[in-house]
Amino acid sequence: MNHDARPPSATTDVLSTHSVFGAPCWVSLTSRDLETTEAFYGAVLGWQWQPAMLGDRFRIALADGTPAAGIAAVATMWQMAVAWTPYFAVPSADEAVARAQERGGTAAVGPLSFPPGRAALLADRDGATFGIWEGELFADWEAWREAQPAFIKLHTRDAFDAAIFYGEILDWASEHPGCCEVHYEGGEVVLRSRGDIVARIESGALGSAPDPSIRPHWQVHFAVADVAACTRAAEMHGGSVLSKGSDEAVLRDPDGAQFTVTSRRRR
Template sequence: MNDDMTSPAGARNVLSTHSVYGAPCWVSLTSRDLKATEEFYSAVLGWQWRPAKLGERHRIALADGAPVAGIAAVAGMWQMAVAWLPYFAVGSADQAAARVQERGGTTAVGPISFPPGRAALLADRDGAAFGVWEGDLFTDWETWRRAQPAFIRLHTRDAFDAAIFYGEVLDWATGRPGACEVGYEGGEVVLRSAGEVVARIESGALEAAPDPAVRPHWQVHFFAADVGACVRAAELHGGSVLSAGEDEAVLRDPDGARFTVAARRRP
């Protein structure tokens, strides 16, 4: 992919997925109303925007000038879920997709080539959607991590079962250079890359629950300087507040996509 794609496309002179095996490396969002989405996230998270070379239905979100996320508009007639999607860095998108299918997961899109890499949209065996990216990273990984995405959390039926699934697909805890480390803290499975917490997995979601907040899903957590200001902005710009505390709030954008804002501190 080129440096304007809404997926974790490669940029010049940055790290490749071979340097951060299995770590989250990008997030993307689908939207039914691109203008409303831009206005909402600009108000809530202070994002700026630039067009993507894919066309007028795609945007790149910037935080303090650094790319942090991709947004893609979908036709209003399409009955598809609107949600945040994390991408994980892999050495081979084809191998990752094959491993997902071998272990009872599914492939929604791909793997497909976007020079200089390959991508696939997948789901684990409990239905939680995620993407994989092979190739140059969209921007320097450390820059992306510190610009705004804090970490991601998988709400799933069985955290240990999910950790085994993702570990086998994404080469977690293999000891290879750049591979993520897996631990257990505070009742959650914790994923670390280069010593930093980048993902957590918790049990409790119900596989057949009608509520998307209860079904297995990945939720993206974004850093915020003022969580209270994010809450007020979300309410004023067509979103809703699902829960709110001093250091963290769960919000829903006007299209229904859920995400979390967290105070800027290490999780």
């Protein structure tokens, strides 16, 4: 688990996970080499870096001064997969973990306390990894979302089954005021929080059989001004381009973690 998965707390006007429960609230990367990771993402996404509270292997990535992501260079030391992981806001980490396990998910780590909150790393019943966070958020949740994460997308075998699983854990489309809304749009399950698209779930055409060849995973999309410039920078700094178009490209960093860069015009 990326133990820097929690967002750093703000000193004033702090919001908690009760304010945006069910929505993505942070993204984190488990990597092998911190220096290589900093150089790559600094070149590709223009990030700056600040130390994290948990030690020399951890960093907070800043996009124009706003915390955008957590980095933990612990993959080799802790024998963990190199990957980007999204974290969802929950009012109670214990309750969310219990709900996930009751519905066939697994708890890999936690809940563990990281003042001012608690975190856990889970996998859904198809094996896609995600995290949950209970506690303080940024002073401005919208500022984090605008810093660069555009949205996250779950690639899975059965979008509707996945939507039910996550919905029951995260109180999507529930009777609780302020919950995330779930719709079917353009062949995908779409999650909205405060009217803004924050996540998508896809598995193929409506009515098609689940695809056994898909390895379920959450893909983090970062909004950028110039997709072509990001792809060039990725190749120049030891990464690779898995697919690209005029408005979107799927990249792999030097350690093997995949992510997507999406033109801000598409948002």
